[in-house]
Amino acid sequence: MYTIITENDESAWEDETGILYHFPKRYQRYLEPGTRLVYYKGKITNKLFSGKRLSDSPHYFAVAKIGKVYPDKESTKGDLFATIVDYTPFEKAVLAKNESGYLETIPDTRKNNYWRDGARVIDQYIYQKIISLAELGQVSESTPDYNASEALNDLDNLLESSSDGKASMRYVTTYERDPKYRKQAIAIHGNSCFACGFNFGEFYGEYADGYIHIHHRTPVSELGGPKSIDPETDLVPLCANCHSVVHRRRANTLSISELMELIEKTSNKSSKRDAVTGARS
Ligand SMILES: [Zn+2]
Ligand SMILES: [Zn+2]
Structure with missing residues (x-):
């Protein structure tokens, strides 16, 4: 499975990019262990973060994989968190929208609220397209990233x-x-x-x-x-x-x-x- 995950510049979660990802229960089925991820950021809302982003526009900035998923013991709503493995940041932003339109396919029924979802399933074609635009070369498969x-x-x-x-x-x-x-x-x-x-x-x-x-x-x-x-x-x-x-x-x-x-x-x-x-x- 391939899933886009949104990371806001300011968030209620104590997420650590490339390390941990918190999410509400309704996204659990999109974020199973082994799921391939693309990290996404929406349009900038606070200019203070400008220097910390690859672009002020909505964009993708990294790929990774879900390691394991655990219940968040501090949550009363059944929220979960996942460990992130194989985090590979892009050197340049891949914009969510270019001359030929959006990279993600937005269903007609979701036109008004599509971007509100923090986790969005994509197909392998879109995943590959984002990777090729990021010019990553070969995304490492299961090389240990730590000695x-x-x-x-x-x-x-x-x-x-x-x-x-x-x-x-x-x-x-x-x-x-x-x-x-x-x-x-x-x-x-x-x-x-x-x-x-x-x-x-x-x-x-x-x-x-x-x-x-x-x-x-x-x-x-x-x-x-x-x-x-x-x-x-x-x-x-x-x-x-x-x-x-x-x-x-x-x-x-x-x-x-x-x-x-x-x-x-x-x-x-x-x-x-x-x-x-x-x-x-
Ligand atoms: Zn002790
Ligand atoms: Zn020790």
């Missing part, structure tokens, strides 16, 4: 040597540089520690709200070369303490269940200790 083992090597080295201040600075920027998977993982798993439940916002207040480490479940040594990441199964949010403990010994990265067992054991001990202290007083 997981490289990035993780970075991270592990840094955790390993984080006793010196410079290293922990670099550790932060490793994430800042590629926020895509981090944002997807947080959208899917939330931002509380998966192992101990710690939440930075709840503990430290608004200043720390949303802070969390994202950990890759497979140790670097076992990845065996570049591989694409599924943020649902490969990534997990951990607090800074749990994350450090997982990577405490390079030769033996703990699994999340091993980490949870450690926490379980000591929390049993401390509740026993509390019981003893309580008996003495």
